[in-house]
Amino acid sequence: MSTPTKKSINNAIINAKCPQCRAGNMFKHNWWQVTKFAKFYQHCPYCNLRFDREPGFFHGAMFISYAMIVAMVTTAWFILYFVFGNPAMEVYMYTIVLLNIVLLPIFFRYSRVLYLYAFGGVKFNSQISKHSK
Numbered sequence: 001m002s003t004p005t006k007k008s009i010n011n012a013i014i015n016a017k018c019p020q021c022r023a024g025n026m027f028k029h030n031w032w033q034v035t036k037f038a039k040f041y042q043h044c045p046y047c048n049l050r051f052d053r054e055p056g057f058f059h060g061a062m063f064i065s066y067a068m069i070v071a072m073v074t075t076a077w078f079i080l081y082f083v084f085g086n087p088a089m090e091v092y093m094y095t096i097v098l099l100n101i102v103l104l105p106i107f108f109r110y111s112r113v114l115y116l117y118a119f120g121g122v123k124f125n126s127q128i129s130k131h132s133k
């Protein structure tokens, strides 16, 4: 268990904390641990909130992941077109595939975090949070 000093919603989302207590981690490992980045707690290790709100709840996170990838592809296209002067089509393809592979852990995690915060129906409970160690 970690104990963040600030409990703002922005810090909680950035650090992938539980939406109810903002103290417990949602993921077991850091995003840069390539083979383990997707390991997810079923329940908050601090307040025991069930993260998977209902069976198949996180399937909806695919829509957020899709939006993130569209934003990434659009940004990559803009940079390649306007900064690098419209290179060959292969450069676009390799750049986008490489960015997708490199950013996969971030898209995966933050799509789930944002989906849980937006549609999980969980409110921050400062009473639970006060008992942080």
Ligand SMILES: [Zn+2]
Residues within 6 Å of the ligand: 018, 019, 020, 021, 022, 023, 024, 044, 045, 046, 047, 048, 049
């Ligand atoms: Zn919690």
